[in-house]
Amino acid sequence: MFNFMKRTLTILILCALIILPVAASAQFYLGVITGEARKIPIVVLDMYDDAGSPQLRSLALDVLQSDLRRSQIFDVMDPKKLDLLSPGKNEPSPEAVKRGGTFGLTGVAWARLSRKGGDLVLSGKLYDGVTGLRLANKDYYGNDELLRRMVHTFADEIVMQYTGERGIAQTRIAFVSDKTGKKELYVMDYDGQNPKKLTADRSICMSPAWSSDGKFLAYVSYKDRNPDLFGLDMETGRRWKISGFEGLNISPAWAPGSKRLAASLSRDGGAEIYIMNKDGGDLERLTFGLSDNVAPSWAPNGREIVFTSGRGGSPQLYVMSSDGADIRRITFDGPYNASPNWSPRGDRIVFASQVQGRFKIATVKPDGSEMQILTSGPGSDENPMWSPSGRQIVFSSTRAGKSGIYVMNADGSGIERLTPNDANYLSPAWSP
Amino acid sequence: MKRISAGSLLAVFVLMSMFALAGCPKKAEVSSTPEAQKVTPAPAAPAEDQAAKEAEAKKAAEAEAARKAEEERLAREREAAAKAAEGLKPIHFDFDQAVIRSDAKDVMKANAAWLKSHGKAKVSIEGNCDERGTIEYNQALGQRRAAAAKKYLVDLGISAKRISLISYGKEKPVCSESTEECWQKNRRDDFIPAE
Numbered sequence: 001m002f003n004f005m006k007r008t009l010t011i012l013i014l015c016a017l018i019i020l021p022v023a024a025s026a027q028f029y030l031g032v033i034t035g036e037a038r039k040i041p042i043v044v045l046d047m048y049d050d051a052g053s054p055q056l057r058s059l060a061l062d063v064l065q066s067d068l069r070r071s072q073i074f075d076v077m078d079p080k081k082l083d084l085l086s087p088g089k090n091e092p093s094p095e096a097v098k099r100g101g102t103f104g105l106t107g108v109a110w111a112r113l114s115r116k117g118g119d120l121v122l123s124g125k126l127y128d129g130v131t132g133l134r135l136a137n138k139d140y141y142g143n144d145e146l147l148r149r150m151v152h153t154f155a156d157e158i159v160m161q162y163t164g165e166r167g168i169a170q171t172r173i174a175f176v177s178d179k180t181g182k183k184e185l186y187v188m189d190y191d192g193q194n195p196k197k198l199t200a201d202r203s204i205c206m207s208p209a210w211s212s213d214g215k216f217l218a219y220v221s222y223k224d225r226n227p228d229l230f231g232l233d234m235e236t237g238r239r240w241k242i243s244g245f246e247g248l249n250i251s252p253a254w255a256p257g258s259k260r261l262a263a264s265l266s267r268d269g270g271a272e273i274y275i276m277n278k279d280g281g282d283l284e285r286l287t288f289g290l291s292d293n294v295a296p297s298w299a300p301n302g303r304e305i306v307f308t309s310g311r312g313g314s315p316q317l318y319v320m321s322s323d324g325a326d327i328r329r330i331t332f333d334g335p336y337n338a339s340p341n342w343s344p345r346g347d348r349i350v351f352a353s354q355v356q357g358r359f360k361i362a363t364v365k366p367d368g369s370e371m372q373i374l375t376s377g378p379g380s381d382e383n384p385m386w387s388p389s390g391r392q393i394v395f396s397s398t399r400a401g402k403s404g405i406y407v408m409n410a411d412g413s414g415i416e417r418l419t420p421n422d423a424n425y426l427s428p429a430w431s432p
Numbered sequence: 433m434k435r436i437s438a439g440s441l442l443a444v445f446v447l448m449s450m451f452a453l454a455g456c457p458k459k460a461e462v463s464s465t466p467e468a469q470k471v472t473p474a475p476a477a478p479a480e481d482q483a484a485k486e487a488e489a490k491k492a493a494e495a496e497a498a499r500k501a502e503e504e505r506l507a508r509e510r511e512a513a514a515k516a517a518e519g520l521k522p523i524h525f526d527f528d529q530a531v532i533r534s535d536a537k538d539v540m541k542a543n544a545a546w547l548k549s550h551g552k553a554k555v556s557i558e559g560n561c562d563e564r565g566t567i568e569y570n571q572a573l574g575q576r577r578a579a580a581a582k583k584y585l586v587d588l589g590i591s592a593k594r595i596s597l598i599s600y601g602k603e604k605p606v607c608s609e610s611t612e613e614c615w616q617k618n619r620r621d622d623f624i625p626a627e
Contacts, residue, residue, distance in 0.1 A: 123466055142471040150471045172474060183603070189474075200495075202502055204603050206567060226598060227571060235475045247597060248575050251568040264572065269579070271572035292572035308569055314528070315569050336528075338566040352566055359566070382566060427567065 039075040040162055041129075042068060042107035043100055046079070046086035050114040056144060057113055060122065060151050064111065066191065067155030067169040072391040072409055073162060077105065091125050094132030101129035109158060120144055124154035126161060135161050148193060168389050172431045174198070174208040174217055175396075175405055179423040185219055185232075190387075190430070192405075192418030198232065208429040209261070211254040216278065217429075218242060218252035218261055229263055231278055243280040251295045255302050255322075262286070262296040262305060273307055275322070286324035297341045297349075298322070299366070306330070306349050306366070308338040317351060319366060330368035337362070339383050345390040348410075350374075352382045352395075361395050361412070374412030383427050386410075394418075396426040509624075519546035520555065520623035523581065524616060528565070530576035532584050540581065543623055544588040550625075557581050558622040559599040562615035567601060574599030581621045596626065 044064055049057035068074045079086075082103045087096055092110055100108045108127045113120065119141045126136040136157055140150040152169035159167030171190045176183050180197075185205045188195040199205050201223040208219045217232045229242040229249040243249040247266035254261045259278050264271045268285070271292040275284045287293040291310035298305055306319045315338045317331040331337040336354035343349065346366075353362040355373060359380040364371040375381045379399035386393055387407075394407050400417070403424040408415040419425040520543050523536035532540060547553060559574030559581075578597040586592050607614035 125466075137466045139466040139468045140471045141468060146471050146473060149473065153469065153471055170474075202498060204600075206603075222600075222603075248571060248599060250571050264568070266572070266575050271575060292569060292576065294568045294572050295566070308566070310569070310572075315565075336565065338569050354564075357564065 040073060040106045041077055041104055042074040042109065042158075043077045043079050043082065043084065043105050044068070045084060045092055045096075045100070045108055045110040048086065048089055048110075048112040050089055050112050051120060052115075053113070053144075056120070056147055060111070060113060060147055063148055063151040063191075064109070064155055067152060067167075068109075068158065070191065070392075070407075071155070071159050071167055071169070072389075073159055074107070077103075092127070094127075097127040097129060098132040101132070105129035107135075107158070107162070111154065116141075118143075120147065120150070122147070122150045122154060124157065126158055148189065152189075165389065168387050168392070171388055173394060173405065173418070174210065174429040174431065175419075175425055176206055176208065176427040177419075177423050177425045185217070187234075187431075188418070190407075195419075207251055207427055209252045209254060210429055210431045211259070211261075211278075212256045212432055214432045216254070218254065218263075218278075220250050220252070229280070240279065242278060243276060253296045253298060253305075255298055256300055257302065262298065264292075264294040264296070273305070273324075286320065286322075287327075288324075295339055299342050300344050300346045304366070306340040306342055308340065317349065317364070328368075330364060330366065331371065332368070333371055334362075341385045342366070343386045343390045344388055350384040350386060350393055352384060361393060361408075363410075372412075374408070375415075381406075385428060385430050387430050388432050394428040394430050396428060519543075519550070520625065522620045522622050525577055525619040525621075527562070527615070527619065528573065530559075530573060530580045532580055540584050541588065544585055544590055547585065547590050547594065554594045554596070554626040555585075556596045556598060556624045556626045558604070558624060559597070560604055560618055560620050560622065561602045562618040563602050563605065563610070564615065565602065567603075571599050571601035574601045577619075577621050581623075 044061065047057050047061035047064065065076050069076045084100055097108045106129050108129050111122060111124045113122055120143050122140040124138050125134060127134050138154065138157060140153055142150045155169040156167030168190055172187050173190055174185060174187045177186050182202050183204045183206060184201065185198040185208055186195050187198055201221045203221055203223040206220045208217050210217060215234055217234060219230055220227050221230050226244065226246060227248055227250050228244040229252055231240050231242050243263060243265065245265055245267040248264060248271050250264050252261050252263045260275055261278065262273055262275050265274050271294050272285055273287045273293050273296050275286060276282060289309050289311040293307055293309045296305045296307040303322055304319055305322055306317055308315050309318050312329060315336050316329055317337050317340050318327055318329050320327040334353045334355065338352055340349050340351040348363045348365055350361060350363045352359040353373060359382050360373050361375045361381045361384045362371060362373045377399055379397050381395050381397045384393050384395040391410055392407050393410060394405060396403050397406050400421060402421055403426045404417050404421065405419045405425045405428045406415055406417050521539050523539050526533065547555060557578040559578035561570040561574050575597065578599055582595045582597055585595060605618045607617040
């Protein structure tokens with residue numbers, strides 16, 4: 001008997017070892033981004049107002065639906081068109097959820113705003129449309145000012161349920177604007193809300209870059225009458241000079257998962273790419289080109305760097321190992337290809353490519369194949385960068401006159417403007 | 433034998449239940465009591481945090497002082513530019529090039545002569561580009577333009593110690609239209625007398 005039980009137990013453990021990983025991954029509907037991935041049909045049944053504030057309620061509903069749409073994972077349906085009625089103050093019954101399932105809905109979300117003590121509470125629930133089972137049940141505590149952020153957190157929770165990846169609704173975009181007459185650094189939510197000024201250098205600030213943990217921004221400022229590299233701690237506000245050699249100290253890019261960064265310095269004559277610590281120490285020169293080498297961007301595994309170089313007679317993209325070896329050119333079409341940014345998924349590089357005198361956003365595989373131009377129309381599109389999910393691209397464009405910041409899907413569809421037309425907005429950098 | 437089977441089946445049932453629970457962490461965590469989460473604001477924007485707000489009045493005064501200082505600085509710059517206009521003249525470049533053109537050579541000779549006759553004057557060479565081209569690549573191009581002019585002056589006998597370089601890329605256009613005439617004006621080196 002003992003032997004029999006032992007054998008049964010062994011078999012069960014083996015089965016469990018085999019089944020568990022499958023069961024875990026089976027919960028995620030979308031593992032990787034693909035061009036034609038079918039979006040998940042979802043509906044926000046209601047945002048019930050139990051806080052006595054119809055304005056907050058309609059804002060929260062609008063933000064939640066926009067977040068789900070912007071995630072590029074969901075097809076957000078209108079509950080009214082589906083003839084789904086709001087269940088009122090209490091969460092919907094499994095029958096009501098399953099009624100959504102009969103309309104082909106995979107996900108059904110429902111939320112309620114209420115007040116508890118001094119707190120505003122967002123109760124967010126997510127159900128499976130087919131079985132009626134509750135998949136997520138969260139209460140977010142905050143206040144009126146934090147409502148957007150509370151809703152963003154719930155939206156990311158929903159994205160996490162279906163993809164197993166962090167959503168982008170809580171991310172932010174750093175950028176440069178000349179709103180005050182001088183180019184200063186700013187940061188805003190990923191949907192263009194809550195812009196905040198970060199610098200008051202009254203000089204020229206440019207090229208913000210986030211560290212991979214989102215704690216630091218590196219940027220260029222002319223405040224000491226030279227283009228120097230600075231660091232800014234986003235939690236404490238502490239600033240420090242990273243690199244201030246006479247001449248260029250420009251185009252910073254933090255290494256993934258590291259406190260080192262690549263940048264272009266002209267201390268040895270021409271603009272060359274170096275790697276350094278966040279205090280500028282332990283300097284290592286990577287390029288020895290005859291012409292300008294700028295705008296490094298790291299592969300997500302940290303093993304390679306793509307950059308712009310004029311070594312071939314015109315600005316083109318090159319890839320090298322992170323020790324400077326094995327340089328290869330990856331763009332051959334077009335007179336001017338620059339400002340590369342490596343996708344966090346590793347599979348493509350986005351950059352600005354000159355087409356008939358104006359820059360358009362393009363992508364290419366790291367091996368130089370399958371170059372695609374994504375944008376068209378008037379104006380110049382520059383400084384593209386991927387969202388942390390790799391499903392969106394942010395860039396600056398002069399298509400409407402002044403330079404503005406725009407977001408589009410990775411395939412070039414769904415272009416949306418994030419900034420107003422009162423000043424120039426440029427050099428967007430999407431936070432991790 | 434029957435007894436053994438029953439015991440095994442019970443064990444199998446218990447173990448399967450355990451694994452079923454372990455295999456569905458998502459469902460298990462979704463109880464009727466919602467999971468509470470305190471939502472905190474994004475890290476404060478350093479320039480606009482609480483302390484900054486308290487010191488708003490002080491800041492406004494400082495800003496005003498800074499604005500005045502800036503105005504004075506701009507006035508000094510204009511003065512310097514006017515002074516430069518008497519002697520030091522800008523030179524212009526071809527698109528995406530940092531080669532001193534033949535039409536710039538006479539200007540460079542005149543600039544060198546002015547520097548020789550003003551032996552104590554130092555000069556800052558500011559490299560500039562037109563709007564076509566990326567921000568970062570234009571900064572590098574502007575640096576090369578400034579460096580090319582420095583080399584030219586040094587070859588004409590001006591001490592390298594008197595010359596500093598700065599590239600503004602496409603940040604300091606003197607003309608803002610998208611025409612070749614305007615772009616040509618922007619592709620330039622300015623020579624600013626420095627103390």
